[in-house]
Amino acid sequence: MKKEYCGLFGIYGHPEAARMSYFGLFAQQHRGQESAGIVSWDGEKLCEQKGMGLVAEVFEEAHLGDHLKGDIAIGHIRYSTTGASQLLNAQPFTVRFGDTKLALAHNGNLVNAHELRTELEHMGTIFQTSMDSEVIVHLIARGMNQDGLCIEDAVAQACRRIKGAFSLLILANDKLIAVKDPLGIRPLALGRMNDCYVLASETCAFDLLEADFMRALRPGEMFILDRGGRQRSVQYVDEQKKKQCIFELIYFARPDSDIFGQNVYECRRAMGMALANEAPVDADFVMPFPDSGNYAAVGYAQASGLPFEQCMIRNHYVGRTFIQPSQDMRDLSTRMKLNPVRSMVKGKRIVVVEDSIVRGTTIRTRVKRLRELGAAEIHMRVACPAIKFPCYYGIDFSSKGELIAANHSVEDIARFIGLESLHYLSIDGLLSSVEYPKDFCLACFDGNYPIQPCKGAGKMCME
Numbered sequence: 001m002k003k004e005y006c007g008l009f010g011i012y013g014h015p016e017a018a019r020m021s022y023f024g025l026f027a028q029q030h031r032g033q034e035s036a037g038i039v040s041w042d043g044e045k046l047c048e049q050k051g052m053g054l055v056a057e058v059f060e061e062a063h064l065g066d067h068l069k070g071d072i073a074i075g076h077i078r079y080s081t082t083g084a085s086q087l088l089n090a091q092p093f094t095v096r097f098g099d100t101k102l103a104l105a106h107n108g109n110l111v112n113a114h115e116l117r118t119e120l121e122h123m124g125t126i127f128q129t130s131m132d133s134e135v136i137v138h139l140i141a142r143g144m145n146q147d148g149l150c151i152e153d154a155v156a157q158a159c160r161r162i163k164g165a166f167s168l169l170i171l172a173n174d175k176l177i178a179v180k181d182p183l184g185i186r187p188l189a190l191g192r193m194n195d196c197y198v199l200a201s202e203t204c205a206f207d208l209l210e211a212d213f214m215r216a217l218r219p220g221e222m223f224i225l226d227r228g229g230r231q232r233s234v235q236y237v238d239e240q241k242k243k244q245c246i247f248e249l250i251y252f253a254r255p256d257s258d259i260f261g262q263n264v265y266e267c268r269r270a271m272g273m274a275l276a277n278e279a280p281v282d283a284d285f286v287m288p289f290p291d292s293g294n295y296a297a298v299g300y301a302q303a304s305g306l307p308f309e310q311c312m313i314r315n316h317y318v319g320r321t322f323i324q325p326s327q328d329m330r331d332l333s334t335r336m337k338l339n340p341v342r343s344m345v346k347g348k349r350i351v352v353v354e355d356s357i358v359r360g361t362t363i364r365t366r367v368k369r370l371r372e373l374g375a376a377e378i379h380m381r382v383a384c385p386a387i388k389f390p391c392y393y394g395i396d397f398s399s400k401g402e403l404i405a406a407n408h409s410v411e412d413i414a415r416f417i418g419l420e421s422l423h424y425l426s427i428d429g430l431l432s433s434v435e436y437p438k439d440f441c442l443a444c445f446d447g448n449y450p451i452q453p454c455k456g457a458g459k460m461c462m463e
């Protein structure tokens with residue numbers, strides 16, 4: 001099961017805005033692999049290039065050099081959470097109304113998109129896609145056309161109506177507007193690259209471009225860049241108690257990124273250390289299931305004093321293997337992706353560290369393989385609490401029925417997988433590993449949803 005979000009990149013005031021966006025998206029490819037798009041403003045119109053697949057597959061030199069002109073651009077890489085994975089739903093989503101040409105890129109997921117869409121359709125709005133993100137565009141257009149608002153006020157009004165997780169980049173003629181939702185669920189960082197501004201979901205995009213990280217956008221903030229390099233920040237709702245997605249730190253973001261004021265690598269290592277303190281075990285060595293498990297395994301090894309080994313080798317050419325229609329195919333994908341080093345395993349007592357377990361596909365097939373190769377003992381340590389509840393804010397976690405920990409006790413899972421022992425990091429252990437522990441959403445572990453999903457919410461609710 002792949003759990004991805006989307007990635008955003010925006011740039012204002014660079015002569016090669018589209019090319020910089022390409023690199024900014026490339027650095028964040030792990031955030032979404034279904035489709036990619038860049039939209040630039042050439043002074044008169046929006047220029048766009050979108051396609052299905054990876055950044056390197058969607059863009060050619062001709063797009064970056066000739067077609068995507070101008071010094072302002074936004075880009076998006078998608079992993080669908082509302083609306084099927086198809087070209088029609090690739091972002092940024094572009095529209096024209098009156099004199100306004102607008103493109104929007106969204107990371108997150110709205111929980112009231114279905115309700116708002118029904119309301120808008122009753123008022124005559126015609127939708128082109130099945131994405132939640134399109135609702136935002138129509139709300140903005142109505143704010144300008146019907147209520148006579150300027151673009152900033154229309155965006156603010158729209159953002160007060162939508163509910164859920166949203167980090168947005170909006171290109172409206174020659175303005176670039178960045179927005180973060182009132183709870184700050186998804187990240188969005190602001191940086192500076194010589195004389196121009198850059199925005200990205202993750203700071204690893206800035207590193208590639210040698211841009212300097214300035215600050216994270218605040219929850220409920222709208223940040224506006226316009227001609228002449230002017231910048232303004234508006235709080236479109238009062239700051240509330242933050243509910244940042246802790247899964248960014250556990251699994252999703254790149255370890256070289258700083259998210260929510262902390263470095264991802266260091267957080268994962270601390271989670272591994274907490275895990276070693278909570279559930280020590282006498283063993284010959286510690287090994288991760290790469291890649292996401294690597295950093296917690298380092299922490300477990302450092303805290304326990306056990307040797308660290310890399311006995312499961314990851315094939316980096318395996319792409320999107322997780323979203324497979326059948327369980328057999330998912331099993332094959334896991335074999336393709338992770339293969340153990342035979343000679344290291346036989347007769348050994350092993351601690352395996354994983355960052356997370358969702359369906360259980362990875363551990364079931366790979367633990368079985370370790371056993372076939374003669375491992376004497378296998379102790380699984382998971383660097384986050386058991387995932388028991390679906391996410392409505394931008395991770396395509398399976399429904400509750402598919403989450404292994406929602407339906408089985410830890411003892412049952414250990415028996416079913418064939419483990420000597422299994423331990424999930426406690427919520428307290430997790431929170432001791434991050435800074436500002438009160439600022440996080442934990443709903444997939446404890447079911448306390450900061451925003452209740454509305455009736456009818458679901459990935460295919462607008463198909």
Ligand SMILES: O=P(O)(O)OC[C@H]1O[C@H](OP(=O)(O)OP(=O)(O)O)[C@H](O)[C@@H]1O
Pocket residue numbers: 001002003251289290291292293322354355356357358359360361362363
């Ligand atoms: O229980 P499951 O449904 O199998 O899902 C959990 C697995 O998925 C994730 O890895 P992913 O395949 O995304 O690769 P990565 O660790 O290399 O990022 C995660 O790190 C687990 O290994």
Ligand SMILES: NC(=O)CC[C@H](N)C(=O)O
Pocket residue numbers: 004005006078079080081082083091106107108109110131132133394395
């Ligand atoms: N993963 C995301 O952030 C997805 C954004 C949006 N909800 C979509 O489905 O396109």
Ligand code: SF4
Pocket residue numbers: 185244245246247248390391392393394395441442443444445
């Ligand atoms: S429910 Fe879990 S995955 Fe979803 S936003 Fe909250 S912490 Fe993140």
